[in-house]
Amino acid sequence: MSYHHIPVMLEEVLGYLNCRPGKTYVDCTLGGCGHSRAILPRIMPGGRLIGLDQDLDAIVNAREVLRPFEDSVRLFHADFTRLPELLAQSDVFAVDGILLDLGLSLHQLESSGRGFSFLKDEPLDMRMDIRSSTSAGDLVNRMSEKELARIFRQYGEERMSRKIARKIITERKQTPITTSRQLAELICSVMPAGFSAKHRIHPATRTFMALRIAVNQELERLKAFMQTAADLLTPGGRLCVLSFHSLEDRIVKHSLRDMETACICPPDFPKCVCSKQKTMRVLTRRTVRPTDAEIRKNRMARSTKLRAAEKI
Numbered sequence: 001m002s003y004h005h006i007p008v009m010l011e012e013v014l015g016y017l018n019c020r021p022g023k024t025y026v027d028c029t030l031g032g033c034g035h036s037r038a039i040l041p042r043i044m045p046g047g048r049l050i051g052l053d054q055d056l057d058a059i060v061n062a063r064e065v066l067r068p069f070e071d072s073v074r075l076f077h078a079d080f081t082r083l084p085e086l087l088a089q090s091d092v093f094a095v096d097g098i099l100l101d102l103g104l105s106l107h108q109l110e111s112s113g114r115g116f117s118f119l120k121d122e123p124l125d126m127r128m129d130i131r132s133s134t135s136a137g138d139l140v141n142r143m144s145e146k147e148l149a150r151i152f153r154q155y156g157e158e159r160m161s162r163k164i165a166r167k168i169i170t171e172r173k174q175t176p177i178t179t180s181r182q183l184a185e186l187i188c189s190v191m192p193a194g195f196s197a198k199h200r201i202h203p204a205t206r207t208f209m210a211l212r213i214a215v216n217q218e219l220e221r222l223k224a225f226m227q228t229a230a231d232l233l234t235p236g237g238r239l240c241v242l243s244f245h246s247l248e249d250r251i252v253k254h255s256l257r258d259m260e261t262a263c264i265c266p267p268d269f270p271k272c273v274c275s276k277q278k279t280m281r282v283l284t285r286r287t288v289r290p291t292d293a294e295i296r297k298n299r300m301a302r303s304t305k306l307r308a309a310e311k312i
């Protein structure tokens, strides 16, 4: 299988992860293994990489491309919220670095055949993990108009959310919406003339992104993961997150802020009763962004935000 993806902010990620020989790292989102392939030589000799992806295509690709390091790699076809349990299964109690590179790989968008792209005519699926029960087609054909509009507005910041939802309900009474092209054409039909010229994006961009986020429960999983991340790191261990959506970045920012905060008792309490400890030190006061040169080379990098923190 040829798996195409260009790793984003590679040098910055390697710098923040502080990879050293003999250390143990987790790549929670293997994708095309661009980051893992760069991490592995830096942790040799004696290092270990634990790699996860919920997309089986990524695991199949990882088995192939990480073969030169197979004795030092353990792969799991799993959602990253399961990391605590998977580490315990592997007799690993803490790791030196964790990477999350969120969102979609170029392979998923262009060659998975799962309807992630509004430019293709494919089954309307959008599941990163094909074992999960609900596809984009299920949501579009079963959800109420109100619920669809909420998803499009909340996850996609789509201003035409209500109009699109209403059109979906009308159309699906005639015939179920089963392909990415059907959905893309339906969205285009309700958008004002000149939309693309004005906004410089395809009219279906935001709706497709919103559906993908909902199908894969991306925000809920990120939130759940961030609650456990600090517990999985050794002191001095690093967490590095690349996000592509303002809602993802907000979750990362707030979670890190919470980990960096000690006592949360009201200021008028004479002494601390909450016993909350500071667990992480944030290394990126502001988000780190890709350089213009990287964005010119790789359009997928254009909305990336990097945040990193170190376990205390």
Ligand SMILES: C[S@@+](CC[C@H](N)C(=O)[O-])C[C@H]1O[C@@H](n2cnc3c(N)ncnc32)[C@H](O)[C@@H]1O
Pocket (backbone or CB within 6 Å): 005, 006, 007, 008, 028, 029, 030, 031, 032, 033, 034, 035, 036, 052, 053, 054, 055, 058, 078, 079, 080, 081, 101, 102, 103, 104, 105, 128, 221
């Ligand atoms: C942007 S790609 C990663 C690219 C990779 N860093 C590289 O350089 O090739 C994101 C990957 O994360 C995976 N993914 C997204 N959410 C996940 C989750 N909750 N658990 C596990 N994998 C996830 C996707 O299936 C996809 O393969």
